[in-house]
Amino acid sequence: MAVRSWQALKTQYCIRADEEVSLEAEMVFPSETLPDQPARVIAHRCSHGLACNQFSQATCMWAGTNPSYDPFAEKA
Numbered sequence: 001m002a003v004r005s006w007q008a009l010k011t012q013y014c015i016r017a018d019e020e021v022s023l024e025a026e027m028v029f030p031s032e033t034l035p036d037q038p039a040r041v042i043a044h045r046c047s048h049g050l051a052c053n054q055f056s057q058a059t060c061m062w063a064g065t066n067p068s069y070d071p072f073a074e075k076a
């Protein structure tokens, strides 16, 4: 049976949240009957996205509320 889990890909300071956050990917690992298949990425999220969605302003693409802004892509 395939296994799904969220894994942290990158940790970075976010100026909007004013703290370290993680960019995470939901990975699907194949069952033991297909051991040569690579893991697949089916979704991305930010570890702080749920809290950011409670702000009164649009946040970023990782919170799902502002697809035109990506704080992980910004240079410090």
Ligand code: SF4
Pocket (backbone or CB within 6 Å): 014, 015, 016, 017, 021, 046, 047, 048, 049, 050, 052, 059, 060, 061, 062, 063, 071, 072
């Ligand atoms: S959801 Fe976006 S704005 Fe909020 S902490 Fe994560 S990267 Fe920063």
